[in-house]
Amino acid sequence: AQSVTQLGSHVSVSEGALVLLRCNYSSSVPPYLFWYVQYPNQGLQLLLKYTSAATLVKGINGFEAEFKKSETSFHLTKPSAHMSDAAEYFCAVSDRAAGNKLTFGGGTRVLVKP
């Protein structure tokens, strides 16, 4: 079975500071990994995905993530936080053996301070 762990349910950063959201996964097969963002009362929007090509993946809104197989991690970063980055972020792994259903982590809520 696959699983995803996100360390830290809440993260507070100052505007302009580095954003770092941690994600560790467990998978018996090479994983496909995703980061989604959810704004209040909205659905999930894809930020970026790792599909076994480049280990450093660039996404929308200046976010990027690095796949590290040895650490089973897929941490999300953004060099400089913007007020509009305040949202909840979910890491997910795709189950290729069962369609492509997603297993999500518990989410990390980001608060950006001016």
Add this chain to the structure above:
Amino acid sequence: GAGVSQSPRYKVAKRGQDVALRCDPISGHVSLFWYQQALGQGPEFLTYFQNEAQLDKSGLPSDRFFAERPEGSVSTLKIQRTQQEDSAVYLCASSSPGERGNTEAFFGQGTRLTVV
């Protein structure tokens, strides 16, 4: 349509009432998923359709939950005899054919169900 559409956006049901939640996927998307998101948690898989075939219903929490997609397009998630623990946001997602696991799932805005 331009995206995945879900209706209603909000539903308040009395305990014991039956509810039906609708999902209109992106036109042409073969795969359709339902997820349940409890307050403060990540979404959890409920069920998966490929066209009209329900290929995986392992996440449905009880036999009170039933989903269908009779013509391979619109899907309905039905919950019978609702209980307070059913209160959650129900998310629908669809995706187009592609290498398994590699395709992007597009999510609707969800239906927030509150059972009182």
